[in-house]
Amino acid sequence: MASVTIEQVRKQYGAVPVIHGVSMDIEDGEFVTLVGPSGCGKSTLLRMLAGLEDITDGEIRIGGRLVNDVAPKERDIAMVFQSYALYPHMTVAENMGFALKLKGEGKAAIEKRVREAADILALGPLLDRLPKQLSGGQRQRVAMGRAIVRHPQVFLFDEPLSNLDAKLRVTMRAEIKDLHQRLKTTTVYVTHDQIEAMTMADRIVVMRGGNVEQIGKPLELYDRPANTFVATFIGSPAMNLFEGSVVNGEFATRNGASLPMPTRYQGAAAAVYGIRPEHLALADNGVPATVVVVEPTGSETHVRVKLGSAEANLVLRDRIDLKPGQQVHVAPDLAKLHLFCAQGTRVN
Amino acid sequence: MSDVALSATQMEVKRERSAIGSLRLMQTACILVIALVIVSPLFMLLVASLKDDRFQILADMGSFRAFWVSNPTLSNFAEVGNLSGELAYGRYLLNSLFILACTVGAGLIVNSMAGFVLAWGSLRGRALILSLVIALYVIPQESIIMPLVIMVSRAGLTDTFTVQIVPWVASPLYIFLFYQFFAQLPKELFEAAEVDGASVFRIYRSIFLPLSLPALATVSILMGIEAWNQYLWPILVTQTDYARPIAVAIATFFGQDSIYWDRAMAASVLMMLPILALYLAFQRWFVSSFVGSAVKG
Numbered sequence: 001m002a003s004v005t006i007e008q009v010r011k012q013y014g015a016v017p018v019i020h021g022v023s024m025d026i027e028d029g030e031f032v033t034l035v036g037p038s039g040c041g042k043s044t045l046l047r048m049l050a051g052l053e054d055i056t057d058g059e060i061r062i063g064g065r066l067v068n069d070v071a072p073k074e075r076d077i078a079m080v081f082q083s084y085a086l087y088p089h090m091t092v093a094e095n096m097g098f099a100l101k102l103k104g105e106g107k108a109a110i111e112k113r114v115r116e117a118a119d120i121l122a123l124g125p126l127l128d129r130l131p132k133q134l135s136g137g138q139r140q141r142v143a144m145g146r147a148i149v150r151h152p153q154v155f156l157f158d159e160p161l162s163n164l165d166a167k168l169r170v171t172m173r174a175e176i177k178d179l180h181q182r183l184k185t186t187t188v189y190v191t192h193d194q195i196e197a198m199t200m201a202d203r204i205v206v207m208r209g210g211n212v213e214q215i216g217k218p219l220e221l222y223d224r225p226a227n228t229f230v231a232t233f234i235g236s237p238a239m240n241l242f243e244g245s246v247v248n249g250e251f252a253t254r255n256g257a258s259l260p261m262p263t264r265y266q267g268a269a270a271a272v273y274g275i276r277p278e279h280l281a282l283a284d285n286g287v288p289a290t291v292v293v294v295e296p297t298g299s300e301t302h303v304r305v306k307l308g309s310a311e312a313n314l315v316l317r318d319r320i321d322l323k324p325g326q327q328v329h330v331a332p333d334l335a336k337l338h339l340f341c342a343q344g345t346r347v348n
Numbered sequence: 349m350s351d352v353a354l355s356a357t358q359m360e361v362k363r364e365r366s367a368i369g370s371l372r373l374m375q376t377a378c379i380l381v382i383a384l385v386i387v388s389p390l391f392m393l394l395v396a397s398l399k400d401d402r403f404q405i406l407a408d409m410g411s412f413r414a415f416w417v418s419n420p421t422l423s424n425f426a427e428v429g430n431l432s433g434e435l436a437y438g439r440y441l442l443n444s445l446f447i448l449a450c451t452v453g454a455g456l457i458v459n460s461m462a463g464f465v466l467a468w469g470s471l472r473g474r475a476l477i478l479s480l481v482i483a484l485y486v487i488p489q490e491s492i493i494m495p496l497v498i499m500v501s502r503a504g505l506t507d508t509f510t511v512q513i514v515p516w517v518a519s520p521l522y523i524f525l526f527y528q529f530f531a532q533l534p535k536e537l538f539e540a541a542e543v544d545g546a547s548v549f550r551i552y553r554s555i556f557l558p559l560s561l562p563a564l565a566t567v568s569i570l571m572g573i574e575a576w577n578q579y580l581w582p583i584l585v586t587q588t589d590y591a592r593p594i595a596v597a598i599a600t601f602f603g604q605d606s607i608y609w610d611r612a613m614a615a616s617v618l619m620m621l622p623i624l625a626l627y628l629a630f631q632r633w634f635v636s637s638f639v640g641s642a643v644k645g
Binding site: 050051052071072073077078079081082083084085086087088089098099102103146 | 534536537539540541542543544545546550554555558559
């Protein structure tokens with residue numbers, strides 16, 4: 001196990017910059033998720049950590065050791081790839097033991113460590129199979145087995161669940177989290193799925209356009225997003241955002257709706273009014289709205305309404321019988337209000 | 349009413365099935381004719397090699413008797429299968445086999461390594477080198493053969509096995525074939541092995557080479573046929589029986605006053621067998637490599 005320090009790391013492909021001076025500290029044994037939309041630089045950053053990409057500028061330290069020019073094999077890291085990258089001609093046991101064989105470990109030692117890893121991941125009966133004889137979830141576990149068998153200082157995961165179906169993704173998510181809790185190895189996990197990031201990480205790093213937008217614990221990011229990008233990226237359905245301004249103690253949206261404001265924020269330079277779907281409720285004394293779509297999920301009901309000309313999402317815990325076109329009144333929970341300035345930065 | 353409609357539909361299905369059946373029959377007939385045209389000269393060769401009268405072979409050639417032998421004998425094979433003496437075709441066959449094994453063995457290593465480095469190596473000017481390799485392919489062998497002969501004779505390599513092996517080991521075609529095969533393998537395999545601690549050579553040897561069986565089979569067969577059928581080059585660089593291959597030796601049957609068709613046919617069958625065995629051994633991968641290159645995006 002080791003800490004990871006990334007200091008002012010930049011990456012350019014020719015004249016095109018893709019990472020613009022990213023810094024972060026990952027503590028020993030921590031599970032950190034890099035999350036962001038496609039092209040935000042999260043995988044590039046992970047590959048720079050692994051040594052698979054050169055660093056244009058800045059420093060990366062693993063366990064206090066500067067590794068900028070250290071080859072991947074000497075960084076004491078293990079990586080799980082999106083496509084698993086299992087060696088097709090080797091059995092599960094050979095795949096898992098390959099790194100140890102390269103290290104010059106004895107046959108008995110390799111067998112012992114492979115067996116240990118196989119026991120942790122319930123791969124025992126599959127050790128003699130070839131990757132093509134395994135299901136997606138089993139291949140994923142073998143890829144993890146190949147990583148843990150080496151007892152590395154840091155695990156790197158590059159969108160490892162994106163090739164699995166939704167149900168298996170949930171199972172594997174729990175398995176990876178459980179594995180981390182047992183091994184306590186420092187883990188950097190890349191995903192574009194914010195649910196994965198929220199459920200697995202000790203801390204989340206939200207990235208956009210090669211920059212870090214916010215670093216924090218999952219619920220910190222959910223409850224206090226630093227800007228409108230994080231506010232909409234974290235949480236599903238996304239936070240409702242209304243552009244407008246504070247007029248006469250209320251927030252007048254550009255779309256013609258008037259939303260209530262707590263008195264303490266009435267002087268704030270708020271240009272964007274944000275409220276999460278579960279913090280909007282039906283209330284007789286609320287803002288008039290028209291139901292557009294009703295989506296019952298069983299445990300909750302998702303309702304899309306029109307507030308003025310803008311649309312907003314509500315997540316209701318109750319099973320309420322609503323029809324499209326029906327007139328309702330919605331009220332925000334003012335204690336859970338998010339206000340942002342015109343540049344998108346949080347003001348409350 | 350619905351019964352009538354149903355029977356009309358059934359009739360239409362029957363008609364369609366019968367049309368498909370006739371089409372398949374015609375296709376099978378065409379395939380059989382093509383197969384016969386291809387196989388018949390080989391069959392005639394085999395039949396002629398089992399006849400002991402060279403004049404009879406010549407007389408039979410214009411008729412269907414060329415495909416039939418009433419008293420088959422292996423005497424021709426016994427005559428030409430010697431390892432020494434005037435008809436040491438066994439020796440020439442061994443020479444050819446040695447040249448084939450060395451050329452194919454060394455060729456697989458050299459060409460696959462070059463293809464791997466061009467596909468995955470971190471060397472500058474990789475694209476330029478690849479373009480040069482492809483450009484080399486368009487230069488016909490015949491246009492460089494005389495300068496090559498002068499070169500090897502100045503180097504004192506004439507009448508050796510080396511001179512028949514070394515010039516044909518590296519080939520732009522096979523380098524490109526390997527390059528194409530390696531380049532289509534996923535980058536993650538290379539990177540996973542790199543993270544696992546493998547050197548570039550180890551990645552080539554332990555990961556990429558075992559995965560390239562179809563390419564290895566294809567190159568083995570193509571290279572084997574090429575090495576086996578070499579005729580012009582060995583004629584120019586061999587003067588004695590020491591390193592003479594069977595293809596050149598067979599030609600001597602036709603350069604004398606009388607043509608010994610029986611021995612020539614038996615020697616030809618001997619010459620054909622190893623390459624046929626090579627093809628049969630690698631056929632599965634050979635076919636899969638062509639199918640693979642057709643369906644992979």
